[in-house]
Amino acid sequence: MVSPILLIAVPLALAFLTPMVGLASKSARRYMPAIAMLFNFIVAMSLLPKALEAPIIVRTAGWAPPLSIHLVAGPLGLLLSSLVALIGLLVAIYGIDYIREGARARYDVLYTLLLVGATGVVLTGDLFNLFVFFEVLCISSYALVAYRGDSAGVEAGMKYLIQGAIGSSLVLIGIGLLYGTVGTLSMADIASSVGSVAGSRLFISLAFMIAGFGVEAAIFPLNAWLPDAHSSAPSSISAVLSGVAIKAGLYAIARVVYTVYGASSILPFLAVLGVVTLLVGEMCAFAQEDIKRLLAFSSIGQMGLILFALALSSATGISGAVFLIISHGLAKALLFLATGYMIYRTGSRDISSLAGMGKRMPIMSLCFTVGAFSLMGLPPFVGFASKFTIVRAVLGTGSTFFITLLAIGLIGTVIEGAYFLRIVQWLYFKPAPEAMPEQTEGRAPLTALVPVGLLAVLIVTIGLLPGIVGRALGPAADDLLDRAAYIQHVMGD
Amino acid sequence: MRKQISLLLLLIVAAGFALCLAGAPFGAEGARESRRLVKDNVNYGRRYVSKGLDENRCANIVTSVVLNYRGFDTLGEVTILFIAALGLGAVLYGRRAGASPDEAQRPSLILSTGCRLLFPLIMLVGIYIFIHGHLSPGGGFQGGAVIASGFLLICLGCRKKKLNSVALGAAESLSGLAFVLLALIGLAVGGSFLLNFLPTGKVYALFSGGIIPLIYIAIGVKVGSELSGIIDNLSGEVR
């Protein structure tokens, strides 16, 4: 039986090894991230069935949980780490030929480490360890945003760094305050002892953590770094940032709010924040002319919806949120990846430069359309299944407050439909300009078509057969909701 | 306007912070509270202090916590430093400043000789600090920083000297790899990552603490080479 800690240790070792491989063969080095993520995907998928029954608790240094750092590979953690590995794998394959400039050697290492960070965040059972992996994730994403070294990238990276660093400090302060109050860092242990501590001391540490993790999770109004960062980064990086990284921030918030604090009083506020994030994101995306900025704002909107669903505090709501995390991850990764080569082809990020792309890059355009339809929540794509689950959960609560919020939030969906379908029209129903500088190196190689195609196939397949992931969603929701079971699994009886 | 708003915001945050700290154990009330915290199963810090010596045979309790109880965090922290160095390299890639006028100026003989004289001594101190990390204050991070300062001295004092970035990178990678592999051997041998699988020896001896000194050596090399790499990158000479 393999240990879930290999999901962190092996890619980490491979990342350290990558520069050495690079000394031997430069072309072999490019495959290292893909190998690491392939390993992770296989391991995570093989562990998932077992974790669905009961979380796998992993000790480090041989000590029983509260004493030392431990991983809790529960249904939610393993589901998300499978998603991280899957998206990571596909984007890594895409990156083999896509990244042509800059310090290639560093790209491969940073990319792997970013995914290690995300995997660590979702698997760890220790609050400070969560912070450490969160930093691994964040710092590698700062570096990757600025990777190209052009002025836009460096500026975006710098802004991201400043806001992210402030967010991280807030998290650290929050953890410090909490540790000072309860004297332990194991999340299960904290959860079992927060009940005995006065409310306001706890709440303030929670406030620090929400504000801190919220920066990475792109919650309004903490998300100002995102449009710049996601649009300035190379497309493969945008894909993992949007598909994986921001989800890790949201996972951290959910874990802290539900498991660590069991703070149900803040949930309505988070729901409102979610809907505001959704609306602001979609509104800002609407008038964008820069395709990558548009996708970035659309990510903000989707994060808002996920946050809203997470705040429902019902099993269906959280299943819907996790489902949307999966479907948005797949679709947004697909969109960024497809956009990457379109931008290479035209040399411009303007939406109007996509005119006639349906003829020039048919497969990319088709996949882009599939991704866009899925994001809008149109059947038979996976986005529909996830949005449907969320709406069902909201109406299942029967609370007028949530239903009103949902009705407001659905306006965001309409806006989203408007701008995505406009792009689809640009792709297919606008004639390509006659004298277009054809950049031959923009032709998408097989390493780009395969991941993009696979993502599209996944979107359709899971959309038609939502049962594939549906089985894991229920346990994943319980993983968050059922504090008592979590504590009992980790701490023993 | 912006200033006033910022001030107001900060005041509220400060008030909240104060509210949170107001409950911390202090004075007579605090003493009662802290007596409750004396028990080991409530306060893990206290437990580490009381049991750490027996469990790891590592004279420096801080090291014991850093590399054993919370060694997984340390792995992450080393990685963070690694990422920071790499990230800097990636951003600076292709931004090589041209030869600045200062560079033409040769360092004086006294300066360059002094630097060369000091360099081995600094190395020695650094290595001492991380090899004795489990016995005395200090450790891999501190030792690595001292070593990097030696390279910094060379960079500043002897302008002609260039650091061998390939060797630095190799040291960085191999030491990181060594850390992970040591931890994985624990997993293979005893079923637990980072398990202290070596005999722990006698307390206060140089060869004690099991894998802790080995990990600290790896960290020392890694931190030293990473920080040197950062210096190398910033000096803008070598790719």
Place this chain on the structure above:
Amino acid sequence: MSAQGILITAFAGAGLSYALGLTSARLREVFAIVVSVLLVCLIAITHGQGAEHVYYPDFLGLDLVLRMDALAWFFAITVSMVGCLSVIFSLHYVRGKEKENFYYFALLLVNAAMLGIVLSGDLLSFFIFWEIMSWAAFLLISYKRGRALDAGLKYVIMSILGSCAMLLALLYLYANYNTLVISDLAQQIRSAAGGFPLWVMLAFALGFGIKCALIPLHTWLPDAHSEAPSPFSAVLSGILIKMGIYGFILVMYGVVGLKLLLEVGAPWLHFHTVLCWLGAITILIPTFIALLQDDAKRLLAWSSIGQIGYIMLAIGVATSLGLAGALFHTLNHAVFKALLFLAVGAVEYKTGGVRDLNRLGGLIRRMPVTFACALIGGLGLIGVPLTSGFVSKWLIYKTLITEGHPFLALAALVGTWGAILYVYKLLHNMFLGQLPEKYANLEAAPFSMQLPLMICGFIIVLFGILPGIPLSVIGGIVGTLGFEPVTATLTGFGPQIGPLNTLNLCAAFAGVLLVIVAFRGIAARPKPVSQDDSYAAGAAAPAGKYHHTVRFYDPLERMTGGYLRDWVDQFYLSAAGKAKGVFNGVRRIYTGDVRTYVMYIVALLTFLIFAHTAGWL
């Protein structure tokens, strides 16, 4: 053949036609027609079957059900028939244009999705197929580029809005009854009380109303119908908007049920009464707007809205005759509106895209078959006796009068007068009058375009003379929806409903025909004279255009034009413009100054702390 088999055939047909198109265009065309005809046959042989079965157990925890009953069969046969005709018509229409593969795929997909809608036995599959239909239709509306892009966006935005409302409604039902299977819902909802059914109905009405272009939700339709490719306009107008009608019937009578429906709403204002009046408004205003249109397809589009008004009016009356009239009119409108759009499409095809009524004329000599069919279609639209439109309108009038709704009846009547005017304008300006010289050598439309026209024309006349054929089906449907079944004889109705016998009409028609023939025989044969004699009073006939048909109904336009602007559309457009302004304002949150951003972070933290100390959280 089960409903499942029909759907598999339909969807697989759509996919395969794309795949085949990659190899050979001819193969794809043949295949598309074979699939369409096959679908008609498959559905036809399922007549009279009633079945319900789960085809996809446990989709997100819900069972997806297909069912076949009288109502579903009726709509399915209409859908497949009009779909089939439009595919046949498309053969020449799109040949040589770009993206033919995509065109056939999308057209077949829309048809398949519509079949899915009507065969769905639960509201979730209904919704899924509904959405597929919506986006596939969006792609087809955008097909012709140019202004079609805006039309497509307008359509799809409204459509998404409607879908959101529907989604809320159906999940509201689910939250209360824990099932979405229509037959189960119908059982359980009987005990519902209070505002619950009203909210559900209102949300559904928003969704369906947008799709079937009920005023004031109609604004997408004139643009979309006129900009879409003509065969697809026929589908849009003929059957796609009828999905909204189907939805209304399904939810009002199939789910909520007649008994509960009559109580929905305030005691002094019932839901179905509002629907009636909306229907009446939807008859009146669009009919007069249609009069003023110069674009043939736009005229027909507005006319479609008007006819939807009739159907809604008849549904809202909630009587057995009304529902029968609504269903029959749905079928009739599908046939004659498809015919008219296809006829316009044929003209458009031959004249190179001209649909402007001011620039056409005299085509009767070049395209006689098209004219004859269009004439039958136009007469059907007006509701002239011996066409099927007459019988359905007769039913609607009859029920309005017997139920005592004088104003509604008047609205329906005025709508018919308007229809006479615009049908005359359409037919005259296209086919009668002087033939512009550039069309002097126009050839008749190819047979693949004439065939659908002739089939439609035949159906109109057949059902006009023998209304008993469709009414036997419709009567049964009415019976299954909780009304008294409507019994009809082959040629009309018995005395219990009201005396109508098309045989008598035929006899009268034959008699009049006889008189005319006899009169022509007896009277002196008219003497042919040269044109110079009659037209120009002896002067030489002008060489250029002398028969002007521009500004038809000009006085009427001057009188009513000021009132008949599409206020609703303007309102929506200005709202959309305002919304864009707001969106741009929202973008300014992101100033680009990182100090502001940091302040946002601290502000949120501050708010949380403040809200906590204030006791809000």
